[in-house]
Amino acid sequence: MAKQEKQALQQVAGNGLLSRRHLLGLGLSGAGLAASHSLVAQESGVVFSIPQWSRQPGPGSSPYGSPSPHASHIQRMSGNPNPTYPGGGASRSPLQYLQGSITPNSLHFERHHAGVPAIDPAGHKLVINGLVRQPLAFSYEDLLRYPMVSRIHFLECSGNSGAMLRSATADSGATAQSIHGLVSCAEWTGVPLSALLEEAGVLDQASWVAAVGADAASMGRSLPLSKALDDVMIALYQNGEPIRPEQGYPMRLFVPGWEGNISVKWLTQLKLLDEAAQFRDETSKYTDTLADRSSLQFTFPMGVKSLITSPSGQMQLNNPGVYEISGLAWSGHGSITRVEISADGGRSWADAELQSQVHDRALTRFRLPWQWRGSDAILQSRAHDSRGNVQPTRASILAARGNIATYHNNGIQSWSVNSTGELRNVYA
């Protein structure tokens, strides 16, 4: 240990960001973490008591498992129900408690416009009609027989992180979950929409597909035909099992890389049109209002974005020492190629390591060691994607769009650390 502790820590950017070579091998042992946090057990000395759970057999197998009661604080966060908007609202993934890149189905974010319909798949139909040679209706059982494809993709509500644009002062009590929790990632399996459209026979004059859900809001969105024929699927499975009711059981549209709202849940109709349908959900909502009160419409792809999840808002660093900075990056335009981290509010940057396997339009976990010396710091991350896009600052988004925008905020998140180790959401 003594020899290792003498090793110099290689700093790669300001305020304590360390070289990735400290991540493995030499590890954090030489960086002071071990000394402060690993209890030394002398083999012939300390005797550990045998805990009760090791003394008698526990219960056996179960049909469908559940988390440990000690992990019961890891939950989605909902707003208060609004009596004038029954079933409406969202719940947010607890990003600061998750690791890796896959979100478990029980913790995938939700966004409902009229709550979760209790659909019996035996009574559900998907109709394809409008500008087609042959209108078709598919039962759930029909679709299960079709060829499927499986892809790992993020899904993000375009309203995610919107509070950062709406409010002039940063909510110092915010967490990664409360600001950014409307993004999740799963392996989606379903029938390529192109196969069904081919079967219906799209007429030449068609250029849009209007998708409508079976919820009481009849949530509807218009999808350009070119995208529909590209990589869109009728998703039937999420992380291996049938999609959950709150994700659209028995079937939803899944539109890789685009704002979540267009991946219409409880999908019951796809109507081929020669123009966009101009649904309520793409006029009154899900448009980007500019400073002059005009709105950008059909701004579908989600921009390149990242977020440090640990340490993050409302966390507490108890002692100076080495910490692993960890977070998530994603882009609706492609795969993540690079994530930079700053500990000094953007004055200097160092490249993080991509920790999880990198997939096209999927959450990607990054990490970098950081030596907190007990002084003030501003932690930020900045993602790059395979199309050359770079995550912008909050200030540049406000400058371009004015201050009444809500959707499509992919600005850099800043967490401040003060001398007592408290993490706070700030604008920087």
Add this chain to the structure above:
Amino acid sequence: MAKQEKQALQQVAGNGLLSRRHLLGLGLSGAGLAASHSLVAQESGVVFSIPQWSRQPGPGSSPYGSPSPHASHIQRMSGNPNPTYPGGGASRSPLQYLQGSITPNSLHFERHHAGVPAIDPAGHKLVINGLVRQPLAFSYEDLLRYPMVSRIHFLECSGNSGAMLRSATADSGATAQSIHGLVSCAEWTGVPLSALLEEAGVLDQASWVAAVGADAASMGRSLPLSKALDDVMIALYQNGEPIRPEQGYPMRLFVPGWEGNISVKWLTQLKLLDEAAQFRDETSKYTDTLADRSSLQFTFPMGVKSLITSPSGQMQLNNPGVYEISGLAWSGHGSITRVEISADGGRSWADAELQSQVHDRALTRFRLPWQWRGSDAILQSRAHDSRGNVQPTRASILAARGNIATYHNNGIQSWSVNSTGELRNVYA
């Protein structure tokens, strides 16, 4: 439709296996599936009634989601409890009901030797001792601060599919779950063991790591040091959330590609030794008994293997027509490079398409269209891996090892289809 129906189906192997070009684009529409299974909806004709679930708002968001009640048959399958082996046994993943490559945490297979201990992480320690410079003990909180890595890997019990070796006659009532359900796949996130061993300082004479769990069975296995320093992790998260109690909460060893039993759950001790510990669990069990009653020991990697999950045992084909054959392939030696399918009991083979994203030592989903003409068929799959290994036949395994082997069966699975469309487990 008429024009498409005239298209010739391109057969690529005997008894109805079709070209992969029928999977997408041209789709199954030209292959008769649409005609038999998609109800034609005349736009101005058929009026669908509005289901009740579309008429009023449903309940809002939830903290931790659950499957639809209509998917409640998708469960793990356990044997009957054995009063002389309290908490012992296994539960099997419902492979025939799953899609994609990721297994949801609630349906990941289980294998317990003394049930599931109810561990409070605040009272749990991981001790590293034996032939180390500095014995160490880590709390759960300690480990959460260490650098982590995330990888998608399968886990398979070495006893999986053992019934095919043990019984001379095939169980015609078997399902994919009942024979092969002791394999699952997840994104595992944890601390590389190499980092902790580096910190403890492994002495030159050490060559094995003895791993012991905190369950009442004190389940123990020996791991060669070379593997421990390679890609083994102390897994803390599974598919994003803390690992479940039945998977070893708060921490388990995870040994990529090797038999599941060595990924010791509820991990509480790693002792560095100069030889294998010869634990009960690696002498009385988890050895491969040969015809002369000698046993192969420490046969760690799981062989290249595959399995058709749909259609599979106890399923029913209702009408002649085109079906998608779908299944899973994996190898403990590397990634899946190729899967072949036969519909005539191995006389001819055609290459399947790999449907899911391919990862090293992970489940990989494959598929191929098949035209069932209403006559007898034997469906088989044969996997190849990146190390050049090819999945063997059951007969060749029995010839090499005799008929009292149980573990490490990676033989080709055969499902028979009779003229009434019933699927049965057979030896062929």
